[in-house]
Amino acid sequence: xxxxxxxxxxxxxxxxxxxxxxxxxxEQLALAGIDSYYHTRVGDNLARMVNALNIxxxxxxxxxxxxxxxxxxxxxxxxxxxxVMGAPLVRDDLLVERIRELFISRGREMPTNNxxxxxVPEGASIIPQMPGTAPGLICPVGEKIIYAVPGVPYEMRxxxxxxxxxxxxxxxxSVNVIKSRTLRTWGQSESGLAELLEPRIAELNKTxxxxxxxxxxxxxxxxxxxxxxxxxxxxxxxxxxxxDARLRAILGELVFGIDQxxxxxxxxxxxxxxxxxxxxxxxxxxxxxxxxxTAAPYANEVLRGGIMLGSxxxxxxxxxxxxxxxxxxxxxxxxxxxxxxxFQADVGLAVAQATEANEPSARAANKIFLAIxxxxxxxxxxxxxxxxxxxxxxxxxxxxxxxxxxxxTADGSA
Amino acid sequence: xxxxxxxxxxxxxxxxxxxxxxxxxxEQLALAGIDSYYHTRVGDNLARMVNALNIxxxxxxxxxxxxxxxxxxxxxxxxxxxxVMGAPLVRDDLLVERIRELFISRGREMPTNNxxxxxVPEGASIIPQMPGTAPGLICPVGEKIIYAVPGVPYEMRxxxxxxxxxxxxxxxxSVNVIKSRTLRTWGQSESGLAELLEPRIAELNKTxxxxxxxxxxxxxxxxxxxxxxxxxxxxxxxxxxxxDARLRAILGELVFGIDQxxxxxxxxxxxxxxxxxxxxxxxxxxxxxxxxxTAAPYANEVLRGGIMLGSxxxxxxxxxxxxxxxxxxxxxxxxxxxxxxxFQADVGLAVAQATEANEPSARAANKIFLAIxxxxxxxxxxxxxxxxxxxxxxxxxxxxxxxxxxxxTADGSA
Numbered sequence: 001x002x003x004x005x006x007x008x009x010x011x012x013x014x015x016x017x018x019x020x021x022x023x024x025x026x027e028q029l030a031l032a033g034i035d036s037y038y039h040t041r042v043g044d045n046l047a048r049m050v051n052a053l054n055i056x057x058x059x060x061x062x063x064x065x066x067x068x069x070x071x072x073x074x075x076x077x078x079x080x081x082x083x084v085m086g087a088p089l090v091r092d093d094l095l096v097e098r099i100r101e102l103f104i105s106r107g108r109e110m111p112t113n114n115x116x117x118x119x120v121p122e123g124a125s126i127i128p129q130m131p132g133t134a135p136g137l138i139c140p141v142g143e144k145i146i147y148a149v150p151g152v153p154y155e156m157r158x159x160x161x162x163x164x165x166x167x168x169x170x171x172x173x174s175v176n177v178i179k180s181r182t183l184r185t186w187g188q189s190e191s192g193l194a195e196l197l198e199p200r201i202a203e204l205n206k207t208x209x210x211x212x213x214x215x216x217x218x219x220x221x222x223x224x225x226x227x228x229x230x231x232x233x234x235x236x237x238x239x240x241x242x243x244d245a246r247l248r249a250i251l252g253e254l255v256f257g258i259d260q261x262x263x264x265x266x267x268x269x270x271x272x273x274x275x276x277x278x279x280x281x282x283x284x285x286x287x288x289x290x291x292x293x294t295a296a297p298y299a300n301e302v303l304r305g306g307i308m309l310g311s312x313x314x315x316x317x318x319x320x321x322x323x324x325x326x327x328x329x330x331x332x333x334x335x336x337x338x339x340x341x342x343f344q345a346d347v348g349l350a351v352a353q354a355t356e357a358n359e360p361s362a363r364a365a366n367k368i369f370l371a372i373x374x375x376x377x378x379x380x381x382x383x384x385x386x387x388x389x390x391x392x393x394x395x396x397x398x399x400x401x402x403x404x405x406x407x408x409t410a411d412g413s414a
Numbered sequence: 415x416x417x418x419x420x421x422x423x424x425x426x427x428x429x430x431x432x433x434x435x436x437x438x439x440x441e442q443l444a445l446a447g448i449d450s451y452y453h454t455r456v457g458d459n460l461a462r463m464v465n466a467l468n469i470x471x472x473x474x475x476x477x478x479x480x481x482x483x484x485x486x487x488x489x490x491x492x493x494x495x496x497x498v499m500g501a502p503l504v505r506d507d508l509l510v511e512r513i514r515e516l517f518i519s520r521g522r523e524m525p526t527n528n529x530x531x532x533x534v535p536e537g538a539s540i541i542p543q544m545p546g547t548a549p550g551l552i553c554p555v556g557e558k559i560i561y562a563v564p565g566v567p568y569e570m571r572x573x574x575x576x577x578x579x580x581x582x583x584x585x586x587x588s589v590n591v592i593k594s595r596t597l598r599t600w601g602q603s604e605s606g607l608a609e610l611l612e613p614r615i616a617e618l619n620k621t622x623x624x625x626x627x628x629x630x631x632x633x634x635x636x637x638x639x640x641x642x643x644x645x646x647x648x649x650x651x652x653x654x655x656x657x658d659a660r661l662r663a664i665l666g667e668l669v670f671g672i673d674q675x676x677x678x679x680x681x682x683x684x685x686x687x688x689x690x691x692x693x694x695x696x697x698x699x700x701x702x703x704x705x706x707x708t709a710a711p712y713a714n715e716v717l718r719g720g721i722m723l724g725s726x727x728x729x730x731x732x733x734x735x736x737x738x739x740x741x742x743x744x745x746x747x748x749x750x751x752x753x754x755x756x757f758q759a760d761v762g763l764a765v766a767q768a769t770e771a772n773e774p775s776a777r778a779a780n781k782i783f784l785a786i787x788x789x790x791x792x793x794x795x796x797x798x799x800x801x802x803x804x805x806x807x808x809x810x811x812x813x814x815x816x817x818x819x820x821x822x823t824a825d826g827s828a
Contacts, residue, residue: 013450015441016630020432022455027429036427037462041436041453048451055469216430277726286708287701290722294700295804304726308704312691312718312757317731343726390709 001172002035004056008067008077009151010043021066021156031182031213031225032165034062034172044068049080057084057144062168064160067151069134071113077148081139082121084146089119095126099133129162131155136163145171169227178229179236183247184257186221186402190214193222196250210243219394220263221256253406263401264296270408271302271347279345280306281335284353284368284389289397304343309335318342328352329369333380336373348373349404351396354382366392370400372407415586416449418470422481422491423565424457435480435570445596445627445639446579448476448586458482463494471498471558476582478574481565483548485527491562495553496535498560503533509540513547543576545569550577559585583641593642593650597661598671600635600816604628607636610664624657633808634677635670667820677815678710684822685716685761693759694720695749698767698782698803703811718757723749732756742766743783747794750787762787763818765810768796780806784814786821 005022012019022039029036038059042052049068056063068077082089095118103110117133120126127136127149134150136159147164149156169178185193193214194201201212210228217223224247228239248255257266271278280289290306293299307318316322319338324331335350354367366387371380381403385395419436426433436453443450452473456466463482470477482491496503509532517524531547534540541550541563548564550573561578563570583592599607607628608615615626624642631637638661642653662669671680685692694703704720707713721732730736733752738745749764768781780801785794795817799809 012437013440013453014444014629015437015439016632018432018434018437019453023426023429023432025429026427030428037457037459038466039427039433039455043451045451051473052452059465215428218430279724279726280722282701282704285705286713286717287696287704287706287720287722288708290696290701291699291705292701294702294722294724294807299700300725303700303724305724305728306701306720306722308694308701308708308720308722310693310708310717310719310757311714312693312759314719314757315755318756341729342732343724343728345726393709 001062001168002037002060003029003062003064003168004060005029005036005039006052006056006063006065007039007041007151008044008049008065009041010045010074012041013043021151021153024153024157025064025066025160027215028160028165029168031215031223032169032178032180032227033211033213034165034168044074044076046076046080046083049077050083053080053084053146057141057146061144062171063144063146064164065146065148066156069117069136069148069150071111071117071133075116078116078119078121078137081124081137081146081148085121085123085139085141087122087124090122091115092118092120092126095120095135098130098135102133127159127163129158131158138163138167169229173229177231177233177236178227179233179240180225180227181240181244182259183224183226183244183251183255184221184259184261184263185224185251185254186256186263186398188222188251188254190216190222193224193251193254197224197247200246200250210239212247219398224251253409256402256405262296263398263405264293264299267401267405267408268293268296268298268302270405272298274408276302276346277304277344278302278347278349279304279339279343281309281339281348281350282306283309283335283351285351285393285396286310288393289349289351289400292397292401304345305339307335307339307342326355328354329380329382332369332371333373333378336371336378337376340373340376346374347404348378349400351400365389368392368396368399370396370403372400372404374407415476415582416451416474417443417476417478417582418474419443419450419453420466420470420477420479421453421455421565422458422463422479423455424459424488426455427457435565435567438567438571439478439480439574441629442574442579443582445629445637446583446592446594446641447625447627448579448582458488458490460490460494460497463491464497467494467498467560471555471560475558476585477558477560478578479560479562480570483531483550483562483564485525485531485547489530492530492533492535492551495538495551495560495562499535499537499553499555501536501538504536505529506532506534506540509534509549512544512549516547541573541577543572545572552577552581583643587643591644591647591650593644593647593654595640595654595658596673597638597640597658597665597669598635598673598675598677599638599665599668600670600677600812602636602665602668604630604636607638607665607668611638611661614660614664624653626661633812638665667823670816670819676710677812677819678707678713681815681819681822682707682710682712682716684819686712688822688825690716690760690822691718691758692716692761692763693718693753693757695723695753695762695764696720697723697749697765699765699807699810700724702807703763703765703814706811706815718759719753721749721753721756740769742768743794743796746783746785747787747792750785750792750794751790754787754790760788761818762792763814765814779803782806782810782813784810784817786814786818788821 124139137148139146230236332352336348339348538553551562553560644650746766750762753762764785
């Protein structure tokens with residue numbers, strides 16, 4: 001089963017928006033075991049959209065087209081689909097009502113423009129998920145299939161995850177229900193994970209149900225996707241749960257979460273469960289840790305505050321001493337304690353960079369001390385991080401968050 | 415002149431990397447007045463790369479292919495180009511020497527693999543810019559042209575800006591030299607800028623030299639690109655300088671920089687010139703302002719430190735009072751002064767969100783107070799920012815940086 005992704009929008013060609021939708025869809029297809037050999041971007045132009053769709057249909061069994069389903073006159077994906085299908089656009093009265101109700105529920109009247117969103121090529125069906133006013137479409141073309149989804153990321157994601165991926169998997173195989181779950185892991189390379197899981201993968205290869213797929217996600221770790229096939233939902237769910245437990249028994253602390261969880265959302269959940277508050281002192285990371293934590297759900301319940309030490313000498317009342325110790329490891333521990341004290345927080349985090357004195361070579365910039373303070377006690381760890389300054393900053397943040405996660409996990413189970 | 419962009423790499427299809435190169439190239443093409451109607455992504459597979467190149471050549475006069483020029487065995491853009499050109503790959507001895515010297519200059523020996531990077535399809539020429547070991551290629555195919563550049567962003571950008579864009583413009587027109595400069599503006603919409611510049615654009619339309627192009631860049635403002643054509647470099651440069659001065663006379667403070675400058679790099683330059691140091695106190699922005707400033711060049715010469723106030727009550731020594739004033743505008747000013755005092759900085763910045771008391775409706779979350787303190791005096795401003803929480807955070811940061819820029823500019827000219 002080969003599926004091409006086509007992103008619609010002149011703004012993508014002009015570089016005004018980066019096409020992150022295709023990357024996300026590409027990842028979902030890969031995790032579901034569906035091949036995707038080409039991605040295309042094309043502007044809001046009927047002839048060129050039809051051209052791109054025809055080329056895609058020619059070289060694939062399925063196509064996902066993303067964008068151009070809005071209410072304005074440059075939203076012409078519906079027209080392009082009708083032309084490719086050789087079918088007229090027909091206004092769907094049920095859709096008109098659904099869109100009108102959506103406006104009413106928001107206390108607004110439906111603009112006439114939005115009627116266009118109820119136009120559907122004859123023979124197409126509607127994707128059940130519809131979080132906005134743009135309906136997603138399933139358009140058969142001979143033996144092949146085109147799915148159309150809106151470009152608004154959360155609308156697109158709901159439709160792709162809820163309908164398109166399961167439908168593609170069904171078309172590729174012959175079972176009734178396909179469910180999957182992604183284990184988020186951190187701290188091991190893709191080949192390292194594959195080695196750990198080798199015996200289990202060999203076992204799974206005999207039945208091919210469930211299946212496992214690996215996907216690297218840069219500093220965010222490696223994703224392991226479990227996909228289960230069954231005749232009914234309950235059975236698929238049971239297979240997923242059992243495999244999840246088996247993999248965790250092998251991978252242990254490498255697994256930090258599932259599906260949409262992130263390292264910071266997991267850490268914040270852990271702190272909330274334990275009724276602990278958090279504060280940070282940053283140097284080289286310059287506010288990145290605070291910013292990343294702040295953006296996570298429920299951060300405001302946990303995050304008390306942060307200090308960013310730049311090139312200056314802060315007042316002694318902030319440090320509780322006239323200057324931080326010259327040794328960066330001691331400095332990192334003090335910084336974690338300072339965060340706790342200043343913001344009256346239970347847990348303090350800190351990052352400090354090694355100095356020439358620690359590491360006379362040019363590699364001092366890649367040696368970072370991470371520190372955690374809890375209950376007035378600080379501990380620290382030295383890590384060697386790859387790349388240049390921006391890469392070191394990013395890796396320092398996720399390393400420290402993971403260090404806190406492991407600490408809280410160990411504490412909770414003690 | 416139509417030019418398609420093809421990005422090479424299986425990791426792009428799998429969503430492991432987002433294809434930011436195509437977006438950047440698309441922007442450069444748009445600013446240079448070259449049409450780009452399709453972008454394609456294809457994996458490291460010879461048959462599919464050749465297929466994508468042939469489709470692109472069929473519907474465009476020019477193609478830029480990005481990636482797959484590295485030394486490893488999955489880097490096969492050279493092979494694909496040779497097949498499309500119907501020409502053999504020939505090892506270029508001068509290139510072998512150039513690559514070998516690059517390794518020697520880094521104190522390393524050249525691995526045998528890197529010899530592959532000196533293989534060039536017969537009839538192709540080398541792009542003069544070569545910041546890494548991957549040579550860029552110019553490949554004529556009949557009347558049409560394919561440019562190949564490496565996927566490493568800084569290598570790609572040097573080649574596109576230095577050779578490909580001027581070459582495409584020369585092919586589109588008939589002059590000898592084309593130079594351009596991008597004015598970065600902030601604080602006016604695209605249509606607002608167009609209105610301000612309407613008389614000047616009408617004048618320029620008579621001669622078509624220089625030309626102007628607008629490009630929206632989200633929260634980063636609108637770019638205005640000046641492109642000048644001439645028989646020689648000095649004349650092109652003179653046309654650019656004169657138009658730059660004319661536009662600045664019309665746009666005034668809306669212009670904050672040129673080309674690669676960013677709002678934060680401009681602010682940091684201004685502070686360095688004036689020998690001023692900076693500190694920040696953030697609340698809703700949660701460290702974003704610090705993080706953005708820290709990532710800019712020379713930030714360490716200027717940025718003394720920052721405080722991020724979360725949900726907790728910090729110690730009174732930090733605030734210099736037991737609690738911040740309930741009125742967020744007064745609080746914002748105090749926060750700016752606290753940043754100065756704590757980090758012994760000349761300039762303090764702060765952001766605070768309006769409360770229900772200021773704005774009983776749900777829109778309080780979109781009302782933000784921005785404050786600047788200089789020499790112990792604080793001033794503040796209320797701004798209404800669009801979107802949800804993450805959008806408000808981003809807009810708050812750039813609004814405040816722009817407010818400081820305008821303040822320092824006014825101060826400097828007084």
